[in-house]
């Protein structure tokens with residue numbers, strides 16, 4: 176009889192960042208703390224949104240992760256290997272568009288990619304594959320100088336895809352694009368994730384992250400303020416209010432009276448009554464049906480996403496208190512005190528400003 180061993184070890188995260196700190200120093204001006212103990216975890220197969228207002232440290236984090244800048248402190252692992260030390264051995268597995276893409280304007284996209292493919296020993300068939308993946312094949316023989324911003328971004332993504340990476344890192348990939356371009360970019364990223372790629376995508380727009388990403392890390396002033404599944408974070412900040420619609424204004428008044436007597440806060444008027452403080456929408460339905468009042472409709476009030484984002488990122492972190500995490504949103508296993516986390520931080524030498 177053969178015995179099958181099932182490996183129950185959870186796969187290590189694709190990206191694991193702990194306590195990352197970076198201060199840009201200046202001789203003439205006071206320095207800037209860009210990262211103040213940032214933590215982030217990205218698991219395999221996710222599209223992970225890295226969300227924060229302008230200046231919150233997203234680009235700095237991505238640059239450090241890719242070895243384009245050095246951290247002052249912190250620990251980073253990609254595919255379980257420490258970086259930046261192991262970046263050379265990981266380079267084939269990571270594609271990134273972090274700096275503004277620059278191309279020779281008189282070259283076509285096909286020529287640009289073909290030259291890049293040649294330098295890493297890839298055949299031209301790979302160029303055709305990436306042109307198809309980013310939806311540029313029809314325009315691939317036009318000079319890049321005639322390309323829109325969205326097309327240039329797609330060309331940049333195509334160049335990052337040439338080596339068929341397992342992890343793709345994109346810094347604000349839809350910046351400056353029109354709605355059609357944003358939609359195309361989103362569909363392209365979803366297609367890549369569907370093929371098994373892990374994506375880390377930075378953005379300052381919650382609505383964009385909500386439409387694209389499975390999970391996210393929200394950062395403010397160089398610290399993580401919350402992280403987890405996008406749907407869970409949005410739900411956790413959704414208002415508990417519901418709007419019930421009754422047959423007419425008289426029925427609305429009766430319903431309002433019943434709900435008020437049950438201790439719920441009521442607003443609105445006529446046949447639409449807004450209720451907050453109920454345990455659940457079902458509790459509202461039950462209270463009313465017990466009194467013979469029947470609803471024509473019940474809607475949960477949607478979260479105002481931008482308000483959620485501002486509430487999370489608007490919290491003023493206190494310097495020296497690290498990290499500022501919304502513990503209420505973490506799964507119990509992930510909760511630890513800031514002090515416990517501080518112990519896991521190692522120092523990497525060699526800061527670059």
Ligand SMILES: Nc1ncnc2c1ncn2[C@@H]1O[C@H](COP(=O)(O)OP(=O)(O)OP(=O)(O)O)[C@@H](O)[C@H]1O
Nearest residue numbers: 199207209227228229230231232233234235236379
């Ligand atoms: N090379 C640099 N020298 C000095 N300060 C810098 C440098 N790069 C970034 N900063 C500062 O570090 C902070 C974080 O900047 P960073 O670009 O990482 O934020 P971001 O979240 O990517 O912002 P954005 O969404 O505007 O791109 C900001 O205060 C920024 O002004």
